Amino acid sequence: MKDKKIRNGNFNLESITHVAVDKVGVEERVARFQTRSIKNEAKLQGLKMVLSMIDLTTLEGKDTPGKVRQMCYKAQHLHEVHAGLPSVAAVCVYPTMVRTAKNALLNSGINVASVSTAFPSGQAPLEIKIRDTKFAVDEGADEIDMVISRGKFLSGEHAYVFDEIATIKDLCGNARLKVILETGELATLDNVRRASDIAIYAGADFIKTSTGKIQPAATMQVTYTMLMAIKDYFDATGKMIGMKPAGGISTSKLALHNLVMVKEVLGNKWLSNEWFRFGASSLANDVLMQIMKSETGVYQSSDYFSID
Amino acid sequence: MAKNKKEIAESVEWNYSPSLESTAHIHLKKQYDLFIDGKWVKPSSGKYFQTINPANEEVLAEIAYASAEDVDKAVKSARKAYTEVWSVMPASERAKYIFRIARLMQEKARELAVIETLDAGKTIRESRDLDVPLACNHFFYYAGWADKLVYAFPNRTVAPLGVAGQIIPWNFPLLMAAWKIAPALAAGNTVVLKPAETTSLTALKLAEIIEESGLPAGVVNIVTGYGDTGAAIVNHEDIDKIAFTGSTNVGKIIQKAIAGTTKKATLELGGKSANIIFEDAPIDQAVEGIINGIFFNQGHVCCAGSRLYVQESIAAKVIAKLKARMDSLYIGNPLDKNTDIGAINSKEQLETIQKYVKIGLQEGAEMYQPKCKLPEKGFYFPPTLFLDVAQSSVIAQEEIFGPVLTIQTFRTVDEVIQKANNSPFGLAAGVWTDKGSRIFNLTTKLRAGVIWANSYNKFDPTSPFGGYKESGFGREGGVHGLSSYVKLS
Numbered sequence: 001m002k003d004k005k006i007r008n009g010n011f012n013l014e015s016i017t018h019v020a021v022d023k024v025g026v027e028e029r030v031a032r033f034q035t036r037s038i039k040n041e042a043k044l045q046g047l048k049m050v051l052s053m054i055d056l057t058t059l060e061g062k063d064t065p066g067k068v069r070q071m072c073y074k075a076q077h078l079h080e081v082h083a084g085l086p087s088v089a090a091v092c093v094y095p096t097m098v099r100t101a102k103n104a105l106l107n108s109g110i111n112v113a114s115v116s117t118a119f120p121s122g123q124a125p126l127e128i129k130i131r132d133t134k135f136a137v138d139e140g141a142d143e144i145d146m147v148i149s150r151g152k153f154l155s156g157e158h159a160y161v162f163d164e165i166a167t168i169k170d171l172c173g174n175a176r177l178k179v180i181l182e183t184g185e186l187a188t189l190d191n192v193r194r195a196s197d198i199a200i201y202a203g204a205d206f207i208k209t210s211t212g213k214i215q216p217a218a219t220m221q222v223t224y225t226m227l228m229a230i231k232d233y234f235d236a237t238g239k240m241i242g243m244k245p246a247g248g249i250s251t252s253k254l255a256l257h258n259l260v261m262v263k264e265v266l267g268n269k270w271l272s273n274e275w276f277r278f279g280a281s282s283l284a285n286d287v288l289m290q291i292m293k294s295e296t297g298v299y300q301s302s303d304y305f306s307i308d
Numbered sequence: 309m310a311k312n313k314k315e316i317a318e319s320v321e322w323n324y325s326p327s328l329e330s331t332a333h334i335h336l337k338k339q340y341d342l343f344i345d346g347k348w349v350k351p352s353s354g355k356y357f358q359t360i361n362p363a364n365e366e367v368l369a370e371i372a373y374a375s376a377e378d379v380d381k382a383v384k385s386a387r388k389a390y391t392e393v394w395s396v397m398p399a400s401e402r403a404k405y406i407f408r409i410a411r412l413m414q415e416k417a418r419e420l421a422v423i424e425t426l427d428a429g430k431t432i433r434e435s436r437d438l439d440v441p442l443a444c445n446h447f448f449y450y451a452g453w454a455d456k457l458v459y460a461f462p463n464r465t466v467a468p469l470g471v472a473g474q475i476i477p478w479n480f481p482l483l484m485a486a487w488k489i490a491p492a493l494a495a496g497n498t499v500v501l502k503p504a505e506t507t508s509l510t511a512l513k514l515a516e517i518i519e520e521s522g523l524p525a526g527v528v529n530i531v532t533g534y535g536d537t538g539a540a541i542v543n544h545e546d547i548d549k550i551a552f553t554g555s556t557n558v559g560k561i562i563q564k565a566i567a568g569t570t571k572k573a574t575l576e577l578g579g580k581s582a583n584i585i586f587e588d589a590p591i592d593q594a595v596e597g598i599i600n601g602i603f604f605n606q607g608h609v610c611c612a613g614s615r616l617y618v619q620e621s622i623a624a625k626v627i628a629k630l631k632a633r634m635d636s637l638y639i640g641n642p643l644d645k646n647t648d649i650g651a652i653n654s655k656e657q658l659e660t661i662q663k664y665v666k667i668g669l670q671e672g673a674e675m676y677q678p679k680c681k682l683p684e685k686g687f688y689f690p691p692t693l694f695l696d697v698a699q700s701s702v703i704a705q706e707e708i709f710g711p712v713l714t715i716q717t718f719r720t721v722d723e724v725i726q727k728a729n730n731s732p733f734g735l736a737a738g739v740w741t742d743k744g745s746r747i748f749n750l751t752t753k754l755r756a757g758v759i760w761a762n763s764y765n766k767f768d769p770t771s772p773f774g775g776y777k778e779s780g781f782g783r784e785g786g787v788h789g790l791s792s793y794v795k796l797s
Contacts (some may be wrong), residue, residue, distance in 0.1 A: 020742040022762050025593025035433055037327035037645035045322060228592050235628070263322060264636055271320040 019197070019232070021189040021225055030220040033261045043256070047291050050255045050283070051078060052086035053273045055113055055244065057281050058093060059120075059212065065100040068093055072104035074308035079288045082295075088284065089273035090143060094119070095132060098139035113143035113178070117168060120182070120211035122147040126164060133171045144168070145178040147211060150185045153195060161195070162202045169203030178206035178244055183222045184214035192222055196229035206242035212279065217247025223258060227265045240270070246279025252290040255283060327645045329432045334419045339370040340508070342378055342532065343515035345385035346525025352377040357534075359508055362429035363642050363651040363686045371508045374531040379500065379540035382529035386471045386498040387546055389526030395468055395496050397524075403454035406493055408521045409514075410447035416517065417444065420510055422643070424482055427509040429651030429687065430605050431642045442767055443486035446785075449769035450490035453790055457495065460787050467795045468496030469572060470548035473541040476511075477554045478504035478653050479608040479709075485511045487784050488551050489528060495793035497549070500529045500541055504554075506654045508532045539565075547571060549793065553610070556707075556733075556778050574782025574792045576610065576774055578707040579735030581756065582728035583613030583764060584718075587622045589740035593762065595629045598713070601738055601764040603637065603691050606652055607711035610779075611736035613764050615704055616693075617724050620717040627695065627715065634691050635678040649711060652687040661689050661710035668694045668703040673714070699727055707733070721746070725753045734776030738764045757783070 038046055056075045058067060068091075075088045090111035093101050101112045114136035118124035124132075133144060146168050152160045169177050179199040183192050199207050207226055210217035223245045230241045243262070249255055255278060262270050270276050285305040293299050339356060341348040355373040360366060374382075394402065413420065417440045424435040457466040472492045476484035481503055492499050503511035515530045531537060535558075542550055542565050552562055553576040566573055583601045585594045601613025618626045642650030652658045669675060673694040682688040689710055697704050697714040704714045718724040728737060737756040739747055747761045757775040760766060767773070772788035774780060782792050 020588060020590040022590035022593040022742075024763065025590060025596055028763075029593070029596050035437070035645070036324065038324060039327045040325040042323065042325040049320075049322065259322070268320045268322055271322050 018190075019193050019229075021193045023189050023221070026189060026221050026224055030224050030261070033220065033264065034257050036257070036260045038256050038260065044291065044294055046256050046259055047252060047287050047294070048086055049259065049271060050252065050278065050287050052089060053277050054088040054284055055090045055092045055246070055277050055279045056088045056284065057091070057212070057246070057279055059115060063094060063097055065097065068097045068100045069104045070308040072101055072110075074306060075105065075110050076108045078284060079292075079305065082288075082292065085288075085291070089277055092145060092279060095136040095139065095141070098136055098141045102140040111142035112140065113145055114139070114141035115145045115147075115211075117146040117164075119145070119147050119180075120213040122149050123151065126167065129164070129168065130171060133168050137171060137173055137175055141175055143176045143178060144172050145180055145208060147180045147182060148195060148199065150182055153186070153191070158194070158198055162198050165199055165202035165204065176205040176242075177203065178208045178242070179204040180208045180211055180246075181226075182211055182214055183209050184216050189221065189225045192225045193229055196226045197233075200229060200233050200241050204241065206244050206277070208244040208246055208279065210245075210247040210279075212247035215248070218245030218249055218279075220257060220261060224261060224265065227261065231266055234266070240275060242275045242277065243270070244277040244279055249278055249280050250282045250286060252283075252287045255287065324646050328641070329422055329425070329436075329643050329645060331422055331426070331643070334422050336369055336423065336509070340372060340512045340532070342372045342374050342382070343512070343519070343528075343530040344378070344382045345529065346519065346523075349378070349381070351375065357505065359427060359506065361426050361686075362506075362653055363426075363683070365685055365687075368426055369509065371505075371512075371532045374502075374533040374537045374540075376536075376540035379531055379537060379544060382500045382531050383471060383473075383541075383544050383546050385526035386500050386529055389524055390468075390470055390498040393524045394493075394498050394527050399455035399457065399496070402493065402496065403451045405521060405523050406447055406451035406454060406490065409518060409523065410444050410451060412517045412521055413440070413444045413447065413514070416513070417441070420482060420513060423513055424510050425642045425650070428478065428481055428507045429642055429653050431647045431650040432645055433647070434605060438767075439480055439483045442769070443483045446483075446486040446490045446769045450494035450790070453491075453787075454494040457790070457794065460790055461794070461796055464796045466495075467797070469793055469795055470497060471546060472497045472499050472549040472551060472793065473544065473547040474499060474501040474551045475538045475541060475554065476501065476503055478507040479605060479610070481507035482510035482514065484553055485514055487789075488553075491784070491789045492551070492793050493527065495790055497793050498527045500531060500547070502531050502533065502538050502541055505532070505534045542566065549573065551782075551792070552576070556780075559780060572792070574774070574784070575780035576782070576784060577778060577780040578709075578733060579610045579612070579775065579779050580615055580705065580707050580731050580733045581611050581613050581736040581738070582615045582617055582731075582754070583738040584617045584724055584728060584740065584750070585619060585622070585626060586739075586741040586743070586746065587619040588742045590742060590762065591622065591626060591629065594740040595626065595633055597738060597740060597762070597764045598630060599633055599637070602713040603649055603711050604765050606649055606689070608653055608657070608709055609765065611758060611765070611773075612709075613736070613738050614708065614713060615728070615731075616713055616715045617718050617727060618715060620719050623717045630693065631676055631678075634676070634693070637678065637680075637691060639680050639688065639690060640683055649691060652689050652710065655687055657709065658687040658689060661708060661712060664703055664706070664708045664710070665692060665712060668697075668701070668712070668714075671701050671703065673697050673701060673703065699730060705731065721749070725750065729753075729755050732778040735779035736760070
């Protein structure tokens with residue numbers, strides 16, 4: 001442990017002081033974000049921002065190149081009847097689909113993110129995780145979404161988790177590393193906070209809540225706890241870390257509440273897709289529906305929004 | 309990276325659009341009379357005074373100024389209602405009326421919240437989410453007790469006291485009316501209530517609700533006016549019980565006035581409550597607790613956590629986080645749903661706060677206020693904290709009743725217990741630590757009526773509230789609150 005590379009500043013594992021998190025207090029704080037009233041221009045601007053922050057995702061055993069190509073088309077053409085909409089930030093796929101997605105997104109400016117390290121369980125030897133990551137990077141992934149070893153974390157082997165993240169970070173090259181904590185398996189906010197600190201100090205460019213395979217996923221309580229870890233790290237080092245809630249955010253309202261939270265915890269600086277992402281598959285259409293509603297005054301049927 | 313990224317990255321200034329609660333649905337009369345014996349009665353003097361919106365200084369309505377003669381009329385009507393109707397009515401019937409008042413309040417919750425915000429300057433978020441629902445809950449809670457008093461006081465005979473004179477403050481106008489009226493009625497008493505002169509409107513709206521509920525005439529009388537109206541209630545011979553919430557000075561005057569009489573009293577007075585943060589506390593939540601403790605309702609809270617004690621080892625961190633959090637508060641129009649801190653209740657109170665801040669600066673304490681633009685009209689004061697404060701500083705000893713926090717550091721548990729108790733007041737305290745045993749240690753040693761652990765300013769109708777020492781005596785809320793309105797034998 002002690003001879004490991006120091007990724008994000010002066011770190012040794014023992015020196016991460018335990019930061020206590022009180023669940024009741026977090027719930028109360030999160031409830032306050034949810035009472036913010038987002039109306040008119042602020043709402044429209046917020047919705048467009050949400051679109052631009054989406055990592056359009058398909059992570060299924062039944063994924064095929066055809067399915068991925070269709071999703072990539074949607075990523076570039078969210079809703080052609082409305083001019084001036086941004087495209088999403090990235091598409092998120094399994095490593096075997098990275099090449100397909102890259103080809104489909106040529107010159108679009110949209111990134112390809114690949115999950116990695118034996119996603120979603122992470123239950124594989126380190127060599128496999130290394131090869132998994134190398135493969136994705138070689139295929140051209142712009143972003144790597146790795147999972148942490150939750151079993152190791154819960155059995156107290158924090159150093160193992162740290163080292164694994166640091167090792168994967170070394171392989172990423174120019175690709176940005178998102179570290180998935182799978183908070184639904186970590187059970188407590190104290191654990192979420194500790195895992196966030198480990199991931200950040202081990203070299204994460206982004207920390208991400210969930211794989212989408214485990215419930216609960218990106219609750220606002222969990223995201224808030226992770227944002228506070230990012231804030232403390234920024235206050236200590238001046239370095240920005242990105243945040244990606246994934247799983248369970250399927251409505252515009254919830255997405256806007258997340259933006260409110262980012263704005264009020266970290267500031268406007270984090271309000272771009274360079275620093276904040278939504279991992280979601282059905283969110284985009286709900287946002288599009290809200291944008292159309294704000295212009296026309298009426299809700300359109302979901303049949304007017306394509307479902308690639 | 310992504311093309312769209314650049315477009316968005318350059319335009320990230322995202323601000324909330326104004327989101328004003330509508331006032332179109334409220335009904336306010338131009339002039340309010342006194343509510344005596346179930347009727348709206350003109351004041352004998354013919355005098356009225358204006359009540360204004362402290363957020364913009366506009367006049368909202370004219371309020372009747374009750375004289376001693378009017379108070380006498382109100383007490384007579386309360387006595388008649390007590391003897392002839394309310395004390396002889398089956399308790400289950402009394403409960404029905406109280407339930408009905410609670411339901412009618414719920415139906416008019418939105419209107420009550422908006423009027424409370426207009427009249428008191430508190431934010432719509434607080435009046436909508438806290439004041440009004442909690443006021444309704446007090447009526448619901450005590451309605452449930454009305455026919456179960458023998459279970460509240462097992463093996464005792466329970467009887468009402470008679471006529472209660474109740475004087476309430478301006479910081480939680482409707483909520484305080486509910487705290488006072490609901491237990492009194494449940495126990496079988498009748499009431500003469502006087503709201504504070506700057507915030508009479510929701511009490512008068514409550515009178516309209518009471519009228520609509522069909523409550524027998526004279527059971528609740530509402531007389532509006534200034535201090536002399538309150539004095540007339542305190543000194544009236546036919547009142548059995550005085551319930552007062554307000555300043556310690558007025559509490560002392562009341563105590564003197566009723567000495568030697570048979571009047572019972574509960575006094576809920578001022579406070580200078582300690583909020584104590586230990587080094588193992590969940591710091592971010594503690595910072596929220598500090599903010600909520602002192603800036604809730606612009607600091608116009610008798611149990612506000614106005615003395616902050618932070619363990620020295622984490623003081624720098626807590627203070628830095630506290631300042632950053634203060635910077636993120638929205639101060640302005642209380643009717644905007646996104647406002648965190650609204651208007652100071654009155655010009656007088658604003659001047660009091662300014663006076664104390666001046667004293668703090670003269671005492672050499674370091675002041676911090678976020679850079680924020682305050683509205684030009686109306687009474688506003690930015691959230692303020694003072695560092696380097698000593699136990700002997702005036703600003704750490706006297707109640708300011710505004711958004712002003714004093715910060716002191718401590719080293720050991722014994723030291724902070726001593727310092728927290730070293731105050732003429734003893735209303736509330738907050739303890740922030742991850743260690744359960746320490747919470748129990750402190751709750752047994754702090755001399756305060758309410759102690760919150762890892763939270764602050766939590767209220768519930770089932771939970772008693774009241775103080776030690778100069779913070780008063782008697783408890784409101786819960787079964788304890790009932791006991792202040794009954795004779796036991």
